[in-house]
Amino acid sequence: MIKKTLYLLWLAVILAACSSSDESQSYVATPLPLEIPDVFALYLSAPSIPADNPQSVEGVALGRKLFFDPILSGNGTQACADCHRPQNAFSDPRQFSVGIAGIAGFRNSMPLQNLAWNFSGKFNWDGSASSLEEQIFEPVTNPIEMNNTWPNAVASLQGHHQYPELFRVAFGTSTIDSVLVTKAIAQFVRTLISANSRFDRHVLGENILTPQELNGFNVFMAEEKGDCFHCHGNFFNPLWTDNTFHNNGLDEIFEDIGLGGVSGDPRDNGRFRTPSLRNLLYTSPYMHDGRFETLEEVINHYSEGLVFSETIDPLMKAVAQGGVQLSEEDKADLKAFLLSLSDPGFINNPDFQNPD
């Protein structure tokens, strides 16, 4: 499967190279196919890389520099990494991130991990971006985030003593534009792969989980107990998300309608993208609005705290009882299992830190 993936990636590179019609037509940077972890190669489809943005050594290095550089923000004070911190699995420990103008947002920053395997192709809590490149395009100009204009951001980069050359080696042109900026950052973000938790090693055959963690996984997988697996993956889905949208019974009345605000369909009101359960140890607070600070609160929500609304996902089956009513022991075991999805090597990976 790895071979097939590499072949597909290589084919994608060739196709991209052949179909390109701009000035960088003949230029091909050094290909850098994603390293597919064993547990993904075993069970997941090949990652989805846009044909017009193949991974390259130079593109990833440029994207990494841009990700940590406040140059993209309106006053040069805020980088992507300020709200997507490596130590927090590229999420934000604050409930709401605060933009350069001191204004707080209204959703918790999502972690960035394994996004090349987001086969739904929908990004953000509300699915408002249809590709990673598109997702990256938006925060730069959002008034409550980086509050810049693209012409201004591009001018700052163009006038910089390093960036024009870095774009030239990455894309074959030193004429910078917003498309190339988003492409470079997307290449870097696609390298943010987490697949070395204790549970991953368990899947690969290492006998390392404690009885409590194993029982917690049984709670997770039992329809009459946790029933977490319909949305949050399983032994054979190491993404720990279905990457689609659900109303998980948080509110009777929505302050934030989520997907409904993007689709305009009232049936989508209150639906948000399922977050991965990977690296929960580092990604507190939880839910789209960061309302829960601890995993105990999250588990209690599904156990006793569900409330009904018209668009509730029927998978929240015990809503009439407030939830699935787990015993205290099952709750503790479930939490232990969830923490076995932590991957400290991911947050400490030297390739994912600020290069400067």
Add this chain to the structure above:
Amino acid sequence: MKKILILLIAIPVFIACSSDDDVNTIPATLTFKFDHNWDGEPFNQDDLGLTTFVNANGDELMIERLRYLVSNIRLYKENGSSTLLQGYQLVDVSSTGSLTFSLNENIPDGDYNFISFTFGFSEQYNTSGIYSDLNSTSWNWPENLGGGYHFLQIDGLYETVEGPQPFNFHMGTARISEGMFEANYAEIFFAQDFTMDGNKTFPIKMNVAEWFKNPNTWDLNEFNTNLMGNYEAQKMMNENAGSVFSLGPVTSP
């Protein structure tokens, strides 16, 4: 670089052609179109989470999600020989693209009179973890219930005296008792005459109401959630699967 590309494309084509034997085969695109109705009224993505239906038991219900798996379609000739179209399709009413399943095949030409498919996966194909696209959508069936994959998910709300309550009509391997499992797929047959002389379209229709009707009248007040590990519910779903599908006229293209 173009030459390399042409060679790469050409190799799989040659491999595909080399399996021909002395039977007269023709290349054809076979398209299976899945559409859905509730006792004759069209049922499509606009009805999800919106339209109220009444089942044979008189329960009012609304469906939010309808997904199912069809595999190993087989075409039969009058002389009993058959052609297996290996592969599977996860049909999701919310996703228009999933309602069309196309296969490019080399098919023996001539007259056919039967079509069958497996609803779900038969045992030999229902191995845990082996289909990466299904894993990615968390379509797996829990190991402690026999593993493999879901065959069907109908999720919705039904009316009770205390207001709407969820139901999860999920079908897969049936658990008899702890560690004892029973295959639960359904082989669906259609008698239909057609001549294989080129591209063909097969309209496969699901009457969703039949899941709740025939032969088992489904009482949602009794069977609503936690049905995956409920042997009786799994076998009733299997029995009801028999009358759910019908095949419309086979057309060219």
